[in-house]
Amino acid sequence: LSFTERLNKLQQDKNSVLCVGLDPSISKLPLHFDRSNPIESVGRFCSEIIESTLPHCSAFKPNLAFFEALGPEGLGLLKELRQQIGNRALVIADGKRGDIGNTAAMYASSFFDVFDFDACTVSAYMGKDSVTPFLEYTDKLVFVLVKTSNAGAADFQDLEVNGVSLYRIVAEKLEKWQEDGPGGEVGFVVGATQGDTLKELRIAHPNVHFLVPGIGAQGGSIDLTMEVHTERGKVVVNSSRSIIYASSDEDFASAAGKAAENLAFSLEKK
Amino acid sequence: LSFTERLNKLQQDKNSVLCVGLDPSISKLPLHFDRSNPIESVGRFCSEIIESTLPHCSAFKPNLAFFEALGPEGLGLLKELRQQIGNRALVIADGKRGDIGNTAAMYASSFFDVFDFDACTVSAYMGKDSVTPFLEYTDKLVFVLVKTSNAGAADFQDLEVNGVSLYRIVAEKLEKWQEDGPGGEVGFVVGATQGDTLKELRIAHPNVHFLVPGIGAQGGSIDLTMEVHTERGKVVVNSSRSIIYASSDEDFASAAGKAAENLAFSLEKK
Numbered sequence: 001l002s003f004t005e006r007l008n009k010l011q012q013d014k015n016s017v018l019c020v021g022l023d024p025s026i027s028k029l030p031l032h033f034d035r036s037n038p039i040e041s042v043g044r045f046c047s048e049i050i051e052s053t054l055p056h057c058s059a060f061k062p063n064l065a066f067f068e069a070l071g072p073e074g075l076g077l078l079k080e081l082r083q084q085i086g087n088r089a090l091v092i093a094d095g096k097r098g099d100i101g102n103t104a105a106m107y108a109s110s111f112f113d114v115f116d117f118d119a120c121t122v123s124a125y126m127g128k129d130s131v132t133p134f135l136e137y138t139d140k141l142v143f144v145l146v147k148t149s150n151a152g153a154a155d156f157q158d159l160e161v162n163g164v165s166l167y168r169i170v171a172e173k174l175e176k177w178q179e180d181g182p183g184g185e186v187g188f189v190v191g192a193t194q195g196d197t198l199k200e201l202r203i204a205h206p207n208v209h210f211l212v213p214g215i216g217a218q219g220g221s222i223d224l225t226m227e228v229h230t231e232r233g234k235v236v237v238n239s240s241r242s243i244i245y246a247s248s249d250e251d252f253a254s255a256a257g258k259a260a261e262n263l264a265f266s267l268e269k270k
Numbered sequence: 271l272s273f274t275e276r277l278n279k280l281q282q283d284k285n286s287v288l289c290v291g292l293d294p295s296i297s298k299l300p301l302h303f304d305r306s307n308p309i310e311s312v313g314r315f316c317s318e319i320i321e322s323t324l325p326h327c328s329a330f331k332p333n334l335a336f337f338e339a340l341g342p343e344g345l346g347l348l349k350e351l352r353q354q355i356g357n358r359a360l361v362i363a364d365g366k367r368g369d370i371g372n373t374a375a376m377y378a379s380s381f382f383d384v385f386d387f388d389a390c391t392v393s394a395y396m397g398k399d400s401v402t403p404f405l406e407y408t409d410k411l412v413f414v415l416v417k418t419s420n421a422g423a424a425d426f427q428d429l430e431v432n433g434v435s436l437y438r439i440v441a442e443k444l445e446k447w448q449e450d451g452p453g454g455e456v457g458f459v460v461g462a463t464q465g466d467t468l469k470e471l472r473i474a475h476p477n478v479h480f481l482v483p484g485i486g487a488q489g490g491s492i493d494l495t496m497e498v499h500t501e502r503g504k505v506v507v508n509s510s511r512s513i514i515y516a517s518s519d520e521d522f523a524s525a526a527g528k529a530a531e532n533l534a535f536s537l538e539k540k
Contacts, residue, residue, distance in 0.1 A: 071349070125393050150370040
């Protein structure tokens with residue numbers, strides 16, 4: 001099954017387009033966790049969050065920076081968490097890599113062969129050969145940065161080239177590279193904080209999967225996000241901090257589950 | 271000492287602006303290495319390459335993709351290699367990360383606190399908040415992608431915004447962010463395969479450190495590269511494959527040392 005087919009099935013079964021972002025910071029764990037043992041504590045925290053939110057989300061998005069900041073053991077922990085999830089949800093590795101062809105092929109191998117992630121995020125500043133090696137994996141998907149959710153997004157992504165925004169040019173090239181490519185799927189990262197842009201890109205690229213971060217702590221609008229998505233199967237809406245840190249007490253896992261359930265419900269088509 | 275001060279001293283002591291890129295691929299190791307034990311083999315390969323090339327290079331640039339492709343243990347190995355190098359050369363982590371502020375801060379912590387690298391590479395597609403967290407480390411340097419050495423570099427980096435190339439705009443913003451920043455240094459990644467561009471950027475930004483990849487396997491010109499660099503302290507010239515794979519026999523380490531020595535000599539000011 002392709003990424004799209006697997007995601008469609010999970011989204012239908014769970015009635016949820018929600019993706020839970022795993023950005024575990026030792027300083028933000030509930031207070032009863034032992035901060036002197038980061039790997040064990042972050043592992044138990046994530047493991048419980050995963051089980052409590054699994055019924056309400058079709059995907060998880062581990063943010064690699066937070067695992068790498070724990071040192072090499074953090075990556076070992078990430079591998080265990082990926083195995084824990086199994087095929088109960090898809091797993092999107094959020095690492096935003098982007099490098100020349102032979103290096104991109106190594107990142108693809110790391111994400112898809114070693115860790116068995118279902119998708120990953122990539123930055124396309126280096127152009128075509130930084131993206132196409134990921135498309136060799138025909139049952140995977142690569143989400144490429146198009147218009148991001150942060151303040152800095154305006155610095156370069158909004159620059160106009162002959163009247164067309166850079167992010168529009170990136171989006172067009174990406175769809176073309178997918179068409180010309182060996183079979184893997186391309187998706188776009190488009191922030192929920194970018195209301196009009198989201199709509200504009202959705203209309204221009206109706207068949208492309210969107211990974212939409214920025215709901216929750218970053219202030220993105222749920223209504224705007226869902227308004228522009230007519231097919232549930234073509235969007236994955238991510239929230240990290242507002243779910244995993246829903247409570248800083250011992251009820252953190254059930255609070256995260258409840259937050260995920262509520263957000264998944266809000267994201268259902270109106 | 272700042273990154274620049276440490277690099278200047280090493281470059282003077284060794285009479286070398288060379289950086290040896292560590293891109294160890296199990297399939298390319300000399301034939302006598304045991305391919306069924308990748309961590310041990312890659313570890314011994316890199317360790318011997320480091321010792322043989324150390325007298326002739328002022329920096330090493332491990333390419334994170336190649337270590338990540340070995341799984342979590344690959345990162346453990348990278349940490350050991352970084353400790354092996356110590357302060358005998360600077361170590362530039364080539365990971366080309368680029369993410370929103372709170373995530374960029376985690377990458378910076380991973381590279382500078384956990385691994386104690388001297389510098390890292392970053393992609394600036396996401397704008398200012400993807401770069402500035404690295405500048406909090408005032409004794410470190412962040413090399414940001416400006417004009418890369420690969421074929422895909424032309425796809426977006428050469429696009430013109432009101433008659434100015436995107437890479438020029440990126441370069442100008444970066445220098446400004448450094449000036450406004452908390453004290454860390456910014457450098458530019460500019461490919462050796464981009465002759466005229468290298469010269470244009472060097473003239474426009476005389477005080478910025480350039481990390482120049484693309485010499486060797488990628489076909490960049492040594493003469494062009496050095497012609498545009500008048501101050502030895504402001505350039506780091508990387509070569510990976512042409513050095514570490516100089517021989518596929520048991521003499522691989524001494525061959526790498528000889529290749530590094532020859533290249534360092536070629537790179538000396540004429």
